Amino acid sequence: MTDPVLVVAGAVLAGHRMLVAQRDYPEEVAGLWELPGGKVETGESPAEALVRELCEELDVVVSVGAALHDAVRPKPGLTLIAMRAEIVSGTPRALEHRAVRWVDSAELAALVEAGRMVPNDLGWAQEMVAELRTKRREPS
Numbered sequence: 001m002t003d004p005v006l007v008v009a010g011a012v013l014a015g016h017r018m019l020v021a022q023r024d025y026p027e028e029v030a031g032l033w034e035l036p037g038g039k040v041e042t043g044e045s046p047a048e049a050l051v052r053e054l055c056e057e058l059d060v061v062v063s064v065g066a067a068l069h070d071a072v073r074p075k076p077g078l079t080l081i082a083m084r085a086e087i088v089s090g091t092p093r094a095l096e097h098r099a100v101r102w103v104d105s106a107e108l109a110a111l112v113e114a115g116r117m118v119p120n121d122l123g124w125a126q127e128m129v130a131e132l133r134t135k136r137r138e139p140s
């Protein structure tokens, strides 16, 4: 039996916007948008893995905050979690993705509506649409 895989994705936040990244592979999700991240390696905490992955994928250093509400289990042996994060240094660039972009609540909702988010991330996207909408109303 193969070992269970844990993937951690980052809800990278700046003010009332969140970063989304456009997958380049595999074919069934290429062109769709996700929360950047990757597999937690042996001996790493999810937060440590997220810091490493976002450095490798986006060339940024992040601080990691609270997890989003739901874990996603697309198939036996694969669990996806997402954690909020903020950039401490660097400007995100797409080193392993096709593109990256910042979205506010309306833009994220539009990606969901158009079927342009990866299916596994739909719950997180809904949670973040609501959260970004709240932030929009806060004074910056």
Ligand SMILES: Nc1nc2c([nH]c(=O)n2[C@H]2C[C@H](O)[C@@H](COP(=O)(O)OP(=O)(O)OP(=O)(O)O)O2)c(=O)[nH]1
Pocket: 007, 008, 009, 034, 035, 036, 037, 038, 039, 040, 074, 080, 118, 120, 121
């Ligand atoms: N990073 C990331 N992976 C996701 C998301 N949603 C989702 O279903 N996945 C899946 C796709 C993959 O099966 C797995 C993680 O793939 P990955 O390609 O990002 O991870 P990685 O960099 O560690 O792995 P690798 O491709 O270098 O082997 O989780 C998401 O929002 N972010």
